[in-house]
Amino acid sequence: MAKALTSSLIAAFLEMMAAERGASPHTLDAYRRDLEDYASSLTAGKSDPVTAVDTDLRRYMAELGAAGLAPRTQARRLSALRQFHKFLYADGYRNDDPSSNIDSPQQGQTLPKFLSIDEIDRLITAAIDHPGIKGKRLVAMVELMYATGMRVSELVELPYAAAARDPQMLIVRGKGNKERLVPLSDPARDALRDYLDVRDAFISSDKSNGHADRPGQSSYLFPSRGKTGHLTRQMFLKMIKDLAIVAGVPPSKVSPHVLRHSFASHLLANGADLRSLQKMLGHADISTTQIYTHVLESRLRGLVQEHHPLAHLGAK
Numbered sequence: 001m002a003k004a005l006t007s008s009l010i011a012a013f014l015e016m017m018a019a020e021r022g023a024s025p026h027t028l029d030a031y032r033r034d035l036e037d038y039a040s041s042l043t044a045g046k047s048d049p050v051t052a053v054d055t056d057l058r059r060y061m062a063e064l065g066a067a068g069l070a071p072r073t074q075a076r077r078l079s080a081l082r083q084f085h086k087f088l089y090a091d092g093y094r095n096d097d098p099s100s101n102i103d104s105p106q107q108g109q110t111l112p113k114f115l116s117i118d119e120i121d122r123l124i125t126a127a128i129d130h131p132g133i134k135g136k137r138l139v140a141m142v143e144l145m146y147a148t149g150m151r152v153s154e155l156v157e158l159p160y161a162a163a164a165r166d167p168q169m170l171i172v173r174g175k176g177n178k179e180r181l182v183p184l185s186d187p188a189r190d191a192l193r194d195y196l197d198v199r200d201a202f203i204s205s206d207k208s209n210g211h212a213d214r215p216g217q218s219s220y221l222f223p224s225r226g227k228t229g230h231l232t233r234q235m236f237l238k239m240i241k242d243l244a245i246v247a248g249v250p251p252s253k254v255s256p257h258v259l260r261h262s263f264a265s266h267l268l269a270n271g272a273d274l275r276s277l278q279k280m281l282g283h284a285d286i287s288t289t290q291i292y293t294h295v296l297e298s299r300l301r302g303l304v305q306e307h308h309p310l311a312h313l314g315a316k
Contacts, residue, residue, distance in 0.1 A: 009049055010035045013087045022176035026153065034080040049088060054098045057081060061102065071105040078104060112261040112291055119249050120146060120262055123240070124187075126247035133198040138239060140188075140195035141222065141231075145256065147188035148172065149263035149281050152233045152256035158221040160199075163192055174282035182280050199223070264292050 014031060017023040023031070041060045042048050060081075064074045078099070085099040115123075124146075127139040145155055154172050162171050166189060169181045184192070203223045220230035236256060244254040264277055278289040 003043070006039050006043075006048055009088065009093065010039065010084075012091075013084050016087060017083075022178075024153065024175065027175075030076075031080050031084075034077050035084055038077070038081055038084075049084070050094050052098055054101050057098055057102050061105070065105070074105040078102060112265065113253070113258055114262040114265040115249070115253065115258060117266060119247075119253075120259075120266075122247040122249055123243055123254070126243055130243070130246075133201050136191075136195045136198050137202070137222065138243065140191045141236060142240065142243070142259070143185075143188040143191040144170075145259045146263055147185040148182040149260050149267075150182070151260065151282075152236060154282075155256070156220075156222055156231045156233055156236060159219055160221045160223075161219070163196070163221050166193060172282065175284070178282065178284075180279060180282050261292075264289075268292050 010032065013035070014023075014028050017031065018028060038060055039049065041063060042052055042056060045056055045059065047053075047056050061074060061078060064077060069077075082097075082099040082102075085094075085097045088094050089097045124139070124142055127135065127142050129135070130138050141155060144150065144158075145152070148170060150172055151174065154174055158170075158172070167184065168189070169183055171179055172182055173179050199221075202225075203218045218229060222231040223229060224231045224235075226232065233256070240254055240256065240259070241251045244251040260281070264281060267277055267280075268274075274286060274289050274293070277292065278286050281289060283289045
């Protein structure tokens with residue numbers, strides 16, 4: 001198969017993922033990289049996506065292991081290959097699916113990393129002490145992420161309209177363009193009000209950002225003068241790493257996803273149930289939310305030890 005045809009098949013698959021499943025640009029980029037790497041391996045083995053057999057896929061997975069890729073990364077690559085080959089089969093490019101007999105790499109359960117409540121308090125206090133309008137923006141972003149458990153992409157791409165009227169609930173657009181409602185805490189609402197007073201200072205006066213109707217306006221809650229029109233994920237990561245240093249929290253422990261994990265872990269530890277947490281996090285499947293059950297199990301053990309009448313018999 002010509003290289004051009006392989007490229008066209010990958011492009012057709014990515015188009016389907018965007019149109020039918022609402023895959024984000026970040027997800028599409030990841031799929032493209034994974035499939036191009038897979039196609040290169042097939043070419044080296046004198047094969048291609050249409051003629052590949054299960055031994056070709058096993059050889060590729062073995063190459064990933066030999067290259068030192070973590071089992072979780074290998075599993076993500078295999079997931080991309082399975083979806084690609086299912087697409088080729090469904091659209092008639094081939095009459096079988098060679099990925100159906102490939103086992104997923106064995107993975108040890110990785111517990112989510114999260115900060116203690118004291119560490120979160122220190123981060124927020126340091127943000128409050130940050131001077132000027134950038135300090136107000138930093139407080140608003142940290143409070144919003146910790147209060148809602150949003151993904152960082154959801155946070156930086158929040159529309160201005162979602163928060164313009166002092167909402168008690170925030171509409172968040174997540175993966176697959178699915179919307180969900182998440183409640184806002186009082187501290188988050190206070191921080192948001194303070195930030196909105198200075199938000200216009202972050203909007204460029206010479207061009208429109210975020211596809212706004214008038215020059216100098218922006219449709220994003222956290223606008224930027226960059227080409228995206230909004231603050232980037234990379235910039236927010238840098239902001240909270242710098243904040244961690246000031247707060248006396250190891251920067252290696254802090255990331256946007258750790259704030260999301262902290263939100264989920266602290267909610268469960270204080271009585272939330274998994275189904276409610278699933279809705280707030282925007283997980284399509286409850287099995288994804290179940291990575292936090294170690295927190296739930298710890299809380300249940302504590303309840304038994306504290307309240308069950310037989311729990312104290314051994315101490316007598």
